[in-house]
Amino acid sequence: MEINKIGEVRSKYKEPVGPDEMRKSKSIIEVEAEYVDGLDQIENYEYLQILFYFHKSEGYDLIAKRRKGPERGLFTSRSPRRPTPIGITTVELLKREDNKLHVYGLDAVDGTPVLDIKPYASFMDHPTLSLEKKTPRYQINKLIKYQNLHDLLLKAGELHGHYCPFLALGVLAAADAMTRLDADNDGMEDLLAVVETNGCFSDGVQYTAGTTFGNNSLIYRDFGKTAVTFVKRGDSLETLRYYLKDSNFVEQKYPEAAKLFKKVIAERKGTKKEQEKMKELWQEIAFEIIEADIKEYFKIEENIEIELPDYAPIFEDQNCSKCGENLMASKAVQKVDEVLCRNCAESKYYQLDGSGIIEK
Structure with missing residues (x-):
């Protein structure tokens, strides 16, 4: 040989x-x-x-x-x-x-x-293709099992589009909760995440825990706090709430990054060079956070009481009398002998955007 x-x-x-x-x-x-x-x-x-x-x-x-x-x-x-x-x-x-x-x-x-x-x-x-067909979260579950948070953050970045401190915090909290609750997620609403912010933190939670708006296992409460409560349904509810202890930690520990964030994101005045520098610092901080002890950042509460919705109902469909488009019956507006979508009825509706939930 x-x-x-x-x-x-x-x-x-x-x-x-x-x-x-x-x-x-x-x-x-x-x-x-x-x-x-x-x-x-x-x-x-x-x-x-x-x-x-x-x-x-x-x-x-x-x-x-x-x-x-x-x-x-x-x-x-x-x-x-x-x-x-x-x-x-x-x-x-x-x-x-x-x-x-x-x-x-x-x-x-x-x-x-x-x-x-x-x-x-x-x-x-790729040796796991057949396993991933059977269990879509196979790779994510494996990363959580072996606490490979570095690679989890890499993958969460694919969803979020960039790396930042709060994305890392979302991954950190969700991976810890999945381990403590011994939880898996098949998207059937047996694991829920109740998030209290619609910022970057929530994307780290969604990717890592698999709790999303689309599978009805992400519940958004417009509290404006960097916090999330994980709920595992079963014979009894198991709950874990993670609350960021110090929301000003970036300003205190990473003043240069905080200054750039204010100029580039908050004020939208940064140069291209400053934008790239901010992304570079954000990335460094994110991968530093992901290696930290969870208790350095979070207050963790176990078995808290929480009000939850039932499993998501299945609604019948209707068609708008004006535009003809299909919509859930629960969202239709009845006007005399017409069934209208909210757009055609010029009716009020709720919108989730960067400001939170607003009535339009």
């Missing part, structure tokens, strides 16, 4: 540390000159799988302690101490500079020999 080294890792880490820490940093893979042609069109791929040699690893134990959790078999772990010490990690390709690949997420120390590089393809390398 012949194994060839095709390159080396350049990293700030000279000695092994926890893989979770190393995967939060950038590193460079320097490909040897004779293999550079093999990088042709690699820029077309966002993610790569890197195979590398644990050159500092010595010996192995078939049953061994893990960094976290009880002992178990070597082949059910990612330990670097293996009979054939080869590691594999999926990384994000940031850019290519000739023979250098700048990547994010590689848990290998400086000087690590690289054995192979392959493009990551979800349809080939």
Whole structure:
């Protein structure tokens, strides 16, 4: 059997540390000159799988302690101490500079020999596709189970569009509640989240807990507080309320970010450069918060009394006599012998926007 080294890792880490820490940093893979042609069109791929040699690893134990959790078999772990010490990690390709690949997420120390590089393809390398068809929240549940809040925040950012402190707080609270309540969510209203704000915090809650307006398990109370109560229905109600203890923590701990927020968002006066700087600071703060102890930010109350609606009713449909469009019968307006939608009837309605719930 012949194994060839095709390159080396350049990293700030000279000695092994926890893989979770190393995967939060950038590193460079320097490909040897004779293999550079093999990088042709690699820029077309966002993610790569890197195979590398644990050159500092010595010996192995078939049953061994893990960094976290009880002992178990070597082949059910990612330990670097293996009979054939080869590691594999999926990384994000940031850019290519000739023979250098700048990547994010590689848990290998400086000087690590690289054995192979392959493009990551979800349809080939994603082992959970059939499980996700059966359980749509499979990946999210797994991240919550292993308390991988870093990756949960990454995914919540896909929904929210950017990273910010309050998105991170929503993820932090929801992941903690799902663990404490031993809850899953199949979107059938057995798990509810009663949010008291319609800000960024609520998106972190919706993504992580799966409690959304669309599946009727997100209840909005227009209180203007950064708070949420999770309710697990069953033989008896289990409740957990999370309330942000200090709503001014950004101003106190991160004055530069708070100043930029006021100018860029509140006053809408920021330059393009200031907007980008604010996003950069917001991102740094969000990923700092997501690593914090939940009690640093939240007051947590258990088994509180809360008034809840029944399971969402199913309404009959009607058609507007004027525009002909279909609508829920409960939202129709009866005028003499006509059934009208609220728009055609020029009737009052309620709207949820950045101001909260307002009557229009």
